[in-house]
Amino acid sequence: MPYVPPPELASLSLAEIAAQVAARKLPPLSQWTPQESGNSEMRIAADGRWYHQGGEIRRPAMVRAFSSLLMRDENGQHWLVTPFQRLSIEVDDAAFIATDMQARTDPEGRPALTFRLNSDDIVICGPEHRLRVGGTADLPAFYLAVRHGTEARLNRSTYVQLIEHALAGHGDELVVESLGQRFGLVPQP
CATH class of the missing domain: 3.10.540.10 (duf1285 like domain)
Structure with missing residues (x-):
């Protein structure tokens, strides 16, 4: 049976994304x-x-x-x-690359950030899949916990999506929220 990649994140509701995650x-x-x-x-x-x-x-x-x-x-x-x-x-850096991000709202009205990886896995950011920032203020690097200790580094376009989402939701404060967790997007010295 040939592999059929999951549909694009932009076309899915959070419930459909959660079903895709559970089906893997x-x-x-x-x-x-x-x-x-x-x-x-x-x-x-x-x-x-x-x-x-x-x-x-x-x-x-x-x-x-x-x-x-x-x-x-x-x-x-x-x-x-x-x-x-x-x-x-x-x-060399991270086991996966996050290639897309979409913001949704869960049934409780909380924001939920979903990411597609280069392996076609879908990860919903939250308590078990935390965002962390590495690098420096001049050259930050964003990572998402995937599974079994592995991480995905956000590629440039996904990083831009994340920053735009943060600025749209919090003004000048570079933070995002997902499933009740708050993540700062500025590297700590």
């Missing part, structure tokens, strides 16, 4: 305790492209499958995890 079946990485460790000889570049032994992985279905097996440990090391093995993977 992910492996239970936290339940697996692989006995073998090794090196995957893979790398995720800062621009989100995946490489194996120096050659780019060009099949989106393979990248999507591998991305569902990703986790990051407490030391910041990324791993591809199966029930039998965990293989280290080099990640």
Whole structure:
């Protein structure tokens, strides 16, 4: 069966987005305790492209499958995890890239920010998927928690969408709210 990407975020209500998120079946990485460790000889570049032994992985279905097996440990090391093995993977910046953002309102009237990733995953920002700001005031970098310790870096157009949303909702104050959480958008020194 061929892979059919989810519809564009702009065309979906928050309920439809939540249904898309719930429908995504992910492996239970936290339940697996692989006995073998090794090196995957893979790398995720800062621009989100995946490489194996120096050659780019060009099949989106393979990248999507591998991305569902990703986790990051407490030391910041990324791993591809199966029930039998965990293989280290080099990640230049973040494991994912956020490529789109839409603002919606939840049934309680609270703002909800939704993000599409380069893996076609959809993430709703909130208590479990927090935004954080890195970098400097001159060159900030925005990250969204995805799953199992991994993060997505917002690409330039998504960062612009986020800043425009913040300015529209809070005037000159660079903050956003999503599912009852408030996130500052200015890097802290």
